[in-house]
Amino acid sequence: MKKRSGLSRAVVLMLVLTMLALIAIAGTYAKYTAGATGTATAVVGKWDINFLNGEEELSQNFTIDLADTMTSADSTNDFIQPGSSGSFTIKVKNDGQVPAKIVAEVSDSSSSVFTSGQFTLETTGDTEGEGEVVNPKSEKEVTITWSWTYDKDSTGAADTQDTTLGEASDGIATKTLCNITLKATQVDPNA
Amino acid sequence: MQEGEQVKTKEEQVKKIVLIIIILILLLILIFYIIIYRIGKIGYEVSNPTPINTLEITQNNISWDKIEDLDIFNNPEFNNEKIVVPMSKGSYEFVISNTINEKIKYSIMAEEVNDLNINMKYRLKLDNIYVVGDKDTWVDIKDLILQDVIVPKNSSNIYTLEWYWEESNNDTHIGSQVYAEYKCRIKIVSELFT
Numbered sequence: 001m002k003k004r005s006g007l008s009r010a011v012v013l014m015l016v017l018t019m020l021a022l023i024a025i026a027g028t029y030a031k032y033t034a035g036a037t038g039t040a041t042a043v044v045g046k047w048d049i050n051f052l053n054g055e056e057e058l059s060q061n062f063t064i065d066l067a068d069t070m071t072s073a074d075s076t077n078d079f080i081q082p083g084s085s086g087s088f089t090i091k092v093k094n095d096g097q098v099p100a101k102i103v104a105e106v107s108d109s110s111s112s113v114f115t116s117g118q119f120t121l122e123t124t125g126d127t128e129g130e131g132e133v134v135n136p137k138s139e140k141e142v143t144i145t146w147s148w149t150y151d152k153d154s155t156g157a158a159d160t161q162d163t164t165l166g167e168a169s170d171g172i173a174t175k176t177l178c179n180i181t182l183k184a185t186q187v188d189p190n191a
Numbered sequence: 192m193q194e195g196e197q198v199k200t201k202e203e204q205v206k207k208i209v210l211i212i213i214i215l216i217l218l219l220i221l222i223f224y225i226i227i228y229r230i231g232k233i234g235y236e237v238s239n240p241t242p243i244n245t246l247e248i249t250q251n252n253i254s255w256d257k258i259e260d261l262d263i264f265n266n267p268e269f270n271n272e273k274i275v276v277p278m279s280k281g282s283y284e285f286v287i288s289n290t291i292n293e294k295i296k297y298s299i300m301a302e303e304v305n306d307l308n309i310n311m312k313y314r315l316k317l318d319n320i321y322v323v324g325d326k327d328t329w330v331d332i333k334d335l336i337l338q339d340v341i342v343p344k345n346s347s348n349i350y351t352l353e354w355y356w357e358e359s360n361n362d363t364h365i366g367s368q369v370y371a372e373y374k375c376r377i378k379i380v381s382e383l384f385t
Contacts, residue, residue, distance in 0.1 A: 011208060014215035021222040034245045035380045038255045038285075042264035042373045044309070045276035047366030096366070097269070098276050186366075189268050189279045 048096040049134075049184040064088055064180075066146060079169075082118070082162045083150035090182060092132075093139040099187040101131030104144040107181040111168075112161045114178050118149040121180065133187060144180070245295050246342075246381045247288045255285075263352060263375060275309070275373060277362040280355040287379065288347040295342050297381035299350075301335040304374035310359035311373065316351040329355055332375065341384050352377070 051058045067078050070086035080086075092102050104121045108114045123132050124143040134140045149158070248255040250262060263283040264273040289295045303311065313335045314324025322337055324330045342348055354375075365371055 008208075010212055011215070014212055014219070018215055018218055018222070021219055034382075035378065036246065036248050036255055037376055037378045038248065038250075038258065038261045040261040040263035040273070040283075040375045040377075042266075042273045042275040042375075044307070044365055044368070044371035044373065045269070045274045045279075047276075047363060097274065098366075186277060186362075189276065 045097040046095075047098060047100075047186065048094070049100050050093045050095065051182055052091040052093060052139075054091070058090070069146075080148060081166070082148050085145070085147040087143050087145040089141050089143045091139055092134045092142050092184065094134040094136055097136050098189075099133055099135050100184040101133050101187050102142050103131035103183050103185070104142075105181050105183060106178060108178040111165050111178070113148075113165050116158065116161060118158045118162070119178065120147050120149065121145070122147075131183075131185065134184075142182075144182075146180075245289065245291050245383070246297060246379065247290050248379060249286045249288065250284070261285075261377070263354065263377075264373075275311075275356055276366070277356050277358050280353065282351050282353045284349065284351050285377075286347050286349050287342065289342040289344055292344045294344060294384035295381050296384040297340055297342065297379055299335075299337040299340070300378050300380075301332050302376050302378070303332045304372075304376075305332075307365045307368065307371050307373075308359075308361060309365060309371075309373050310357045310362075311375075312355045312357050314353050316353070318349055319351070324353075329357065 053062070066080050066084075066086060066088075069088040070077070070080065070084055072083065072085045074081065074084055075086070077084075092100075094100050102123060104123045106114050106119060106121060113119050122145045124145075132140065132142045134142075151158075250258060255261070260273070261283070262273075264275055264281065265271045265283075266274050266279060266281055268274075268276075268279060287297065299315075301313070305311065311332065312324075312329030313332055314329055315322055315335060315337065317337070317340070323335055340348065
């Protein structure tokens with residue numbers, strides 16, 4: 001009986017050893033790994049647009065007296081009126097790395113004249129509202145043409161709006177008539 | 192006679208047990224042989240095994256090991272310079288090859304160094320079929336994960352990584368910085384498929 005018991009123990013021991021060895025192999029295989037890492041770097045393209053009046057850099061907000069820029073028949077006046085039109089030029093300097101398109105927009109809602117369409121702005125080179133494109137490391141003069149349409153529609157609604165604005169005027173030329181925003185937008189590289 | 196039979200039976204049992212022990216010993220020897228000659232020496236730290244070059248990852252047939260900066264962001268808009276701007280997009284092809292004679296399982300993951308919060312998006316094609324994102328969907332880099340791809344012995348997978356800078360409110364701020372940089376890291380981890 002003792003002999004059998006000793007042999008049984010030996011068998012159990014061998015089985016345990018075998019199991020441990022199998023676990024060791026499994027563990028070693030499970031850690032049989034490799035890895036690779038690749039890194040990519042990109043620099044962000046520079047955006048640097050400046051607006052200039054001649055060589056003078058314009059601040060965020062600047063004032064232009066539209067009466068001084070009139071090209072219509074009433075250009076000798078120091079005020080503007082329905083039917084007046086004119087233009088002014090701003091230099092746009094693109095010191096960045098991406099092309100920019102420039103558009104001028106009326107950004108004033110103080111009077112219906114500026115929101116209902118009888119006061120219009122056009123930017124040179126602007127086709128279908130896309131704006132004038134200024135390429136990187138270049139500068140371009142952008143002309144903004146404005147017009148206060150004399151006869152906007154046949155219903156008389158525009159005339160009423162014009163009259164309201166005219167009556168509200170105190171005739172002082174320095175009074176801000178409307179705000180115009182010059183906007184530079186990155187050209188869509190996928191367009 | 193009965194005693195003689197009992198003695199004989201006991202001897203046969205002992206012989207069987209001895210045979211089992213011999214078989215187990217041989218099995219153990221075989222296992223240790225495998226450990227020693229196939230994996231490495233006994234006692235080697237299994238938590239830090241010698242990396243085995245099971246996969247080769249290449250870009251234009253050049254191994255990633257030999258490339259310091261991958262060409263992911265080479266941008267045709269800027270003469271293939273690594274320059275990115277809002278709305279720009281690009282694609283990058285790389286190949287993962289199993290260089291050994293056994294099946295391998297691997298996973299792909301990615302991370303970015305993006306201090307300025309560029310709204311960079313990604314999607315991934317395996318053999319020209321989207322496996323992350325799709326033709327209408329881009330994902331953040333944290334979701335650029337592909338797990339447990341099995342590649343047969345001596346085979347390759349061709350991947351196309353597509354990137355896109357989606358517009359966001361802070362684009363002008365980012366572009367106005369004196370110098371702004373973005374980094375993307377692609378990590379591939381592999382193991383034998385058993």
